[in-house]
Amino acid sequence: MLTEAQAWTLLDGVPDPEVPAVSVVELGIIRELHCADDTVTVVVTPTYSGCPATEVIGLAIRDTLLEAGAGRVELQTRLDPAWTSDWIGEAAREKLRAYGIVPPSGKAAVGGAQPIHFVKKTLTCPRCGSNDTERLSEFGSTACKATYRCKHCLEPFEYFKPI
């Protein structure tokens, strides 16, 4: 029988399979956790509709809790409210940066005006600190990231998109 505090600590050790620098707890996708009898109920809000990591994360959560002594693990998916990158905490943002991924800037600005037409958004390169960077694509190796390039150190890097 696990306590809720123990279960939270365990899940904080489960890395996101595609961005292993942060845990699923730090990513903000674990919305609720309850322990009753020997069952642990975990409520998960997926990041992107089509994120292929969602199912892997579910398996990892289940395996981790079962191995630590939970008798049963019940996973629930919650869509509302939709996940936002605003749920990524400050410490996790620094971990992302250290890992080479620029964390989402500011608030996700849902409902705000959406500028289009060649938005020139420059970011600070997570490797050399230069601001002389350019966006290559609003999409990247995973649904949650955009692709940038540093024109100073010439290295590509990724940006965790605000959503």
Add this chain to the structure above:
Amino acid sequence: MTQTTTQTVSAPAEHIEYVMRLGDNALILGQRLSEWCGHAPVIEEDLALANMALDLVGQARLLLTHAGKLEGKGRDEDQLAFLRVERDYRNITMMEVPNEDFGRTTVRNVLYSAFQILLWQRLATSSDTELAAIAAKSLKEARYHFNHSAEWVIRLGDGTEVSHAKTQAALDYLWPYTAELFAANPTDEAVSAAGIGPAWGELEADWEAMLLPVFAQATLVVPARTPFKTFGKFGRHSEHMGHLLATMQYMQRTYPGAQW
């Protein structure tokens, strides 16, 4: 509202059909975009198109799962996606026409993602709370799709002679298919009256207002409306649909019940 909620009573047919149509649009466009994987002109676009396909297939999973629950006959997302016959799909015809080239693919994406933004905004307050949750989530994704496609339409339209010609040809080809988005039909009227979602025709003016500045900046000419009509919403599809389904359904038809 969680996905685990079970619906025991069947919802009105129009409600089911409306959600199914949304799911089918996402599924079929997702299938078309996924054809680009490994074939796009540059690697950044290969990733972008695959990501957009993934978002759409993810939305399709949520929507078809929901449609299956509303229907109450025990059909899950896989049965709905892979085991229906052509006439049972409710996607608009524009979703199924071949990609042709990067220009047509990009123009279709901008036409549909603009529509999606408007539709998801309205559906985010739907009386169907599960649909509202899916809409709020999908809206965020649609915004990225629109920004990305709009940038490319401008770059291609206002680009070289060749890129301009191809993009204009794509707009000329696709524009007549967009009439189907807004054509009045009984399903939309019933759903609108029930407060579940807007009749799609209500969105036409806002949709044009979103797109016309993009096409103007891209130096593209928007064709005049013609009497051309398509009826994918009613299950009457083009000659392309059967080929698409043959590819998409192959695994489930060959190995019934197969799971990953």
